[in-house]
Each structure stands twice: as C-alpha cells, then as structure tokens.
Amino acid sequence: MPTPNIVVLGTGMAGFGAAHRLHAEGIVPVMYDKNAYYGGHTASFRYETGFLFDVGPHISFTKDTRIQDLFADSVDQRFETIQIHLNNYWRGYWPLHPVQLHLHGMPEDLIVKVISDFVEARQLPEESPKNYADWLYASFGRTFAESFPMQYTRKYHLTSAENMSTDWLGPRIYRPSLEEVLRGAISASAPHVHYITHFRYPSDGGFMCYLKKFMPMGNIKLNHQLVSIDPRARELKFANGLVTSYDSLVSSVPLPDLIRMIQGAPSDVVDASRRLSCSTCVLVNIGVNREDISSAHMTYFYDEDICFTRLGFPHLLSAKNAPPGTGSIQAEVYFSDKYKPLTGKAEDWIEPVIRDLRKCGLLREEDQVLSRKAMLLPYANIIFDLERTQALKTVHAYLDDLGIAYCGRYGDWGYMWTDESFKSGELAAERALSGAVVSK
Numbered sequence: 001m002p003t004p005n006i007v008v009l010g011t012g013m014a015g016f017g018a019a020h021r022l023h024a025e026g027i028v029p030v031m032y033d034k035n036a037y038y039g040g041h042t043a044s045f046r047y048e049t050g051f052l053f054d055v056g057p058h059i060s061f062t063k064d065t066r067i068q069d070l071f072a073d074s075v076d077q078r079f080e081t082i083q084i085h086l087n088n089y090w091r092g093y094w095p096l097h098p099v100q101l102h103l104h105g106m107p108e109d110l111i112v113k114v115i116s117d118f119v120e121a122r123q124l125p126e127e128s129p130k131n132y133a134d135w136l137y138a139s140f141g142r143t144f145a146e147s148f149p150m151q152y153t154r155k156y157h158l159t160s161a162e163n164m165s166t167d168w169l170g171p172r173i174y175r176p177s178l179e180e181v182l183r184g185a186i187s188a189s190a191p192h193v194h195y196i197t198h199f200r201y202p203s204d205g206g207f208m209c210y211l212k213k214f215m216p217m218g219n220i221k222l223n224h225q226l227v228s229i230d231p232r233a234r235e236l237k238f239a240n241g242l243v244t245s246y247d248s249l250v251s252s253v254p255l256p257d258l259i260r261m262i263q264g265a266p267s268d269v270v271d272a273s274r275r276l277s278c279s280t281c282v283l284v285n286i287g288v289n290r291e292d293i294s295s296a297h298m299t300y301f302y303d304e305d306i307c308f309t310r311l312g313f314p315h316l317l318s319a320k321n322a323p324p325g326t327g328s329i330q331a332e333v334y335f336s337d338k339y340k341p342l343t344g345k346a347e348d349w350i351e352p353v354i355r356d357l358r359k360c361g362l363l364r365e366e367d368q369v370l371s372r373k374a375m376l377l378p379y380a381n382i383i384f385d386l387e388r389t390q391a392l393k394t395v396h397a398y399l400d401d402l403g404i405a406y407c408g409r410y411g412d413w414g415y416m417w418t419d420e421s422f423k424s425g426e427l428a429a430e431r432a433l434s435g436a437v438v439s440k
C-alpha cells in the first residue's frame with residue numbers, strides 16, 4: 001500500500017506531536033512553517049548580549065509521565081527540576097500566590113472585608129454560575145473577587161469576568177476553605193498551594209530543546225507561509241509561490257487565519273471564525289547587571305497603572321539563560337483586536353516596561369540595562385468570552401466536514417499547555433491517518 005501524503009501545517013508542539021505519531025507508522029510528513037525558525041511558541045532565542053529568552057515564559061509541569069519521558073529524552077536527561085515560587089504585586093504589596101491564601105501583611109481593612117465577604121458568600125445557596133464573575137463571587141466573596149481576579153482578568157483576558165465563561169477554569173484557580181483563608185491571614189508561613197508545585201526546564205538551550213528529538217521526524221520547510229487551501233483539489237498555495245497537493249492535512253494554524261485561507265468557505269463559518277477572540281502579547285525582554293532581582297519565578301500584576309500583567313525571570317530557570325552575575329526579566333503586556341487593540345509597534349513598550357519595573361522597585365536607579373528587546377506574539381491566549389463556544393462549534397464542524405485535522409492551542413482553540421498541544425497533534429495525526437485518501 002502506498003504511503004499517504006500527509007502534510008502538517010506548523011512546527012510547534014502540535015505539529016511535532018503529529019510528526020511523532022506519524023513516525024510510529026513509518027511516515028515522515030512534510031511540515032510547513034511561515035517562520036524562519038521551527039518551534040512556534042516553544043522557540044527560544046539567544047541574543048548577541050548572551051541572554052536567552054523563550055517565546056513567553058515556558059516551563060514544563062505536565063503530570064503525564066509519557067510526555068515527561070519524551071521531553072526528558074529529547075534533552076538527553078539534562079533538565080532542571082525546580083520547586084516553583086510564585087508571587088503577586090498589588091499596590092506596593094508582594095503577597096505569595098495564590099493571594100487568597102496569603103493575606104498576611106496586607107492592609108487590615110482589606111483582610112477584614114475579604115474574610116467577612118468570603119463567609120457571607122459561602123452561606124448563600126449554591127447556584128450554577130452564568131459566567132466567570134458569578135463563579136468568582138461565589139468562590140471568594142465580593143471584595144476579593146473585585147480586588148484581585150477581576151482586576152487580573154481585565155489585564156490578562158482583556159474583557160470583563162461577566163463576559164467570560166467558566167469552561168477554561170479546571171484546576172487553574174484554587175478555591176480555598178475558610179480555615180485556609182484564616183490561616184493565611186494570621187500567619188506569614190501558610191502552606192503553598194498551587195496546581196503546579198515543581199516544574200522541569202532544559203539545563204541548556206531553552207525550552208525549545210524539548211523539541212530536538214522530534215526534528216528528524218518531519219521534513220521541515222521553513223519560510224513557507226500558507227496563503228490558500230483548495231479543499232476539493234486538496235491543494236495548498238504558499239506565499240513563496242509553491243503549490244503542492246496532499247492526501248490528508250493536519251493543521252495547527254490559528255483558526256481565524258485557516259478559515260480565511262480556505263477557498264469557498266461559507267460566510268457563516270467565516271463570520272464565526274471572526275468571533276473567536278485571542279489575546280496578542282508584547283514580550284519585553286530585559287537583561288540586567290544583577291541576578292538578585294527576584295526570588296519568584298513569576299509575578300502577577302493587578303494594578304492598572306503597571307503596564308505588564310506578568311513577569312518571568314528566565315535566569316532563575318537555568319544558569320545558562322543569562323551571562324554569569326546577570327539577571328533577566330520577561331514582561332508580558334496584553335492586547336486584543338476585539339477588546340484592546342495594539343496601536344504602534346512592540347518596541348514602543350520597552351520604555352514603559354522599564355519605567356514600571358522601576359516604579360514597583362524591581363529595577364533600582366543604579367541598575368544597568370544590558371539588553372532590551374521586544375517580541376510580538378499575534379496569537380497568545382484564547383479568550384473564553386461568551387461567544388466562543390457557539391462560534392467554535394460552527395468552525396470545527398466545517399473543518400470536520402472537509403476532513404482537515406485541526407490541532408494545538410490555536411486549532412483546538414483552547415487553554416492548552418505544551419503537553420496538551422503535543423497530544424492534540426498526535427490525535428490529529430490519527431484522524432488524518434484514518435481519513436487519508438492515497439493519491440495515485
């Protein structure tokens with residue numbers, strides 16, 4: 001039986017998940033990517049200044065031992081296992097994460113209101129929440145909900161909690177008991193509770209090294225931006241002029257872009273794809289002449305007058321991520337075409353980020369900034385607004401009819417981590433294998 005010509009669009013975790021599954025069937029798919037580098041959101045870049053940055057803070061906290069083993073094998077067992085340390089910044093205070101369990105040291109009036117509202121909320125009859133705001137009020141009470149997660153929602157998801165569903169939550173937000181809240185308010189040493197306790201990170205070369213062993217499993221074609229799909233002729237066109245055919249297609253291309261490229265896509269499907277919202281992220285990558293900038297691996301920011309939503313400190317993930325004696329900071333500043341469009345260039349955010357790093361005291365006057373660059377991620381986090389579920393159903397049903405196997409964070413259009421994107425690619429490869437029509 002001739003081998004089916006299965007084409008994979010994208011060389012991120014999902015694309016390589018697909019290649020890995022096809023490899024088990026003896027198939028080496030052609031993998032196209034618009035970028036000049038492979039890895040998508042899991043790429044890593046080392047600047048001439050010696051600082052290494054991933055495309056957004058990336059750590060591996062998968063509990064799936066098969067994926068743990070695959071990633072470990074990819075880096076020849078050379079990875080760090082690190083106990084996670086997360087904190088928050090709120091109006092000059094630095095509580096540990098999650099804040100609701102670490103209120104100790106916060107303003108007394110706030111603590112009293114948080115606890116009394118929490119007790120009141122827990123006495124109300126349980127009702128199924130209509131949206132994320134309902135869920136927050138019921139879980140934490142009004143004062144905490146409005147001061148912390150609702151503030152963060154506006155900075156991270158760029159819309160209000162009232163306009164969001166709850167189907168993305170999973171274990172992401174911890175619901176504490178009264179005893180835990182009280183303990184955290186009374187004592188500075190309340191236990192750390194988070195859905196991640198430890199994580200792994202490659203010892204050298206950045207997160208991208210987790211893809212190393214999968215590279216030979218695909219015939220990778222970089223600088224190939226797909227511009228059009230003819231689903232009846234099973235033909236792909238690229239911006240560089242290449243036209244090629246396929247028996248089966250696996251795609252990790254973001255759904256709004258994919259639908260726009262499909263010839264003859266019905267208008268209701270195109271409209272639905274336009275209703276899918278995603279955030280855009282400007283990453284500002286800073287190198288500093290000092291390593292004791294932070295003890296936390298990541299810090300969450302709630303205040304509106306601080307432009308970034310989250311900070312990561314790559315030099316704490318691996319000593320090889322920064323020159324000896326230096327430290328690094330990666331700031332995430334969020335936008336969304338629908339809710340808060342980015343105007344201007346990513347580079348315009350370098351100075352505001354440095355200004356706000358000084359404002360919150362992480363950068364001192366005497367610190368030297370050794371490296372400063374910005375990166376733009378047009379697609380960052382899926383926004384679970386109230387339009388998502390219905391619009392996604394329409395788009396996925398159409399792709400299912402065409403037999404296009406979508407996968408990954410931007411194909412499944414979910415809140416997926418690297419392990420989940422990889423496995424989604426594997427599953428898409430299986431669908432492609434079962435639907436492949438072998439050309440003569």
Ligand SMILES: Cc1cc2nc3c(=O)[nH]c(=O)nc-3n(C[C@H](O)[C@H](O)[C@H](O)COP(=O)(O)OP(=O)(O)OC[C@H]3O[C@@H](n4cnc5c(N)ncnc54)[C@H](O)[C@@H]3O)c2cc1C
Nearest residue numbers: 010012013014034040041056058059226408409416417418
């Ligand atoms: C800021 C941020 C932080 C994150 N942190 C973590 C973390 O700590 N741990 C974790 O496990 N996960 C994390 N994630 C999630 C993780 O990045 C994703 O789950 C995963 O990388 C998605 O892989 P993917 O292959 O689905 O998508 P992508 O990596 O985006 O791959 C899609 C590929 O398709 C290519 N493509 C797009 N359009 C075209 C076209 N027209 N023609 C050709 N090629 C095209 C792109 O260039 C890209 O390479 C984070 C994500 C973000 C945004």
